Amino acid sequence: MVLTPGVGARPETNPQDDERRARERQRVKEAQEGNVAAYEELYRDNVGRVYGLCLRLAGDATLAEELTQDVFVRAWQKLGGFRGASAFSTWLYPIAVNTALSERRSRARRSSRFLATDDLEAFERPERPPGPERGIDLERALSQLPPGARAIFVLHDIEGFKHGEIAQRTGVATGTSKAQLHRARRLLREALGR
């Protein structure tokens, strides 16, 4: 089964210029030949998206940093199989999701960790329009969700994955994914008074 990556579900609004894509293809080719500097460029271009996802799924900044490093190491190991049929980010993103979910599953029985308030600063940006606190409120409420419901909410409502894809990646049934999503939405709306 061929999975549609989350980024495909929400296409880039800016198609980017051919020059950037050509440069990315060149960097991929160089990295495939062992050029670490070229791979570093690919890392710099994509670390924000990968870390953002890992932070939401892990709920912990330190763990998210470790996961982000794991994602780029795994991607490096798999890079030889990347044929350039899609953008590098489109190819990279499923690796990030799988890495983060895999870690989440492995520690699910051990503990439940919560996003520290300071971690939320990573999502803040100076150019936010007036009233940005709503976003932070939602982030804070999201961090308080049970890990399973949080992961499915993040993947479905923020990242744009479909239930079938989520079920495959998380190992839960499609019905469970839907039930967890509805639960997450209800809990969040209750927490936010909406």
Place this chain on the structure above:
Amino acid sequence: MNCEGFRQQLDDYVDGLLPEREHQDAELHLGSCADCRVEERRLRVFLAEASGLRREAQPGRDLWPGIAERIEPRAKLLRFVRRGGWLVGVAAAAAVVFALVQARPRPGALPAGAELRPVAAGSVDIERAEAEYVRATNQLLQALNASRGSMSPEAQKEMAELETSVNAIDDALRDVKRALETDPQNNKLNRMLASTHQKKIDLLLKLIRLSSQI
């Protein structure tokens, strides 16, 4: 459909996951219920906010040095393979084998009483070719060894087996050469030397295949 039934299906309705008939029922209810229209609107606003959350975040420290350290061994291997160092090794090994086979007297080809020429195993050209071959093989082995951490369990197992084979072949080569020093015109020993080199070429090719998989 009443309000309770509608609220139970609201998420699927908003997500467009209701079957056609149930979707139409929900639409009919919405058209006649102001409270449910408010609830539907609230959910849509909430979901729009969620989908608009920023998807990028910056880590609190530079993560690259830790990544660079972990990917360097494989990078080294890739650079080695791309440079074609192994090709030199294969070519040198092939030259060794070719020279040995050419130097080996064919059975029955020599007239009675003719003097056998010394074998070429000890010639300077072959020694140089062999040294290059050994160098290339060792480089490849070192690079593969450095990449062991990123290998699959299957590849690690294959790597261990290949290493064992390399050692066994090198031992065999040493033994044959030692024997040839005392009996340089021994055809059997010369054939053995050539076939042992051929085995090492085969092994080198396996190592190259392994390196391309990791």
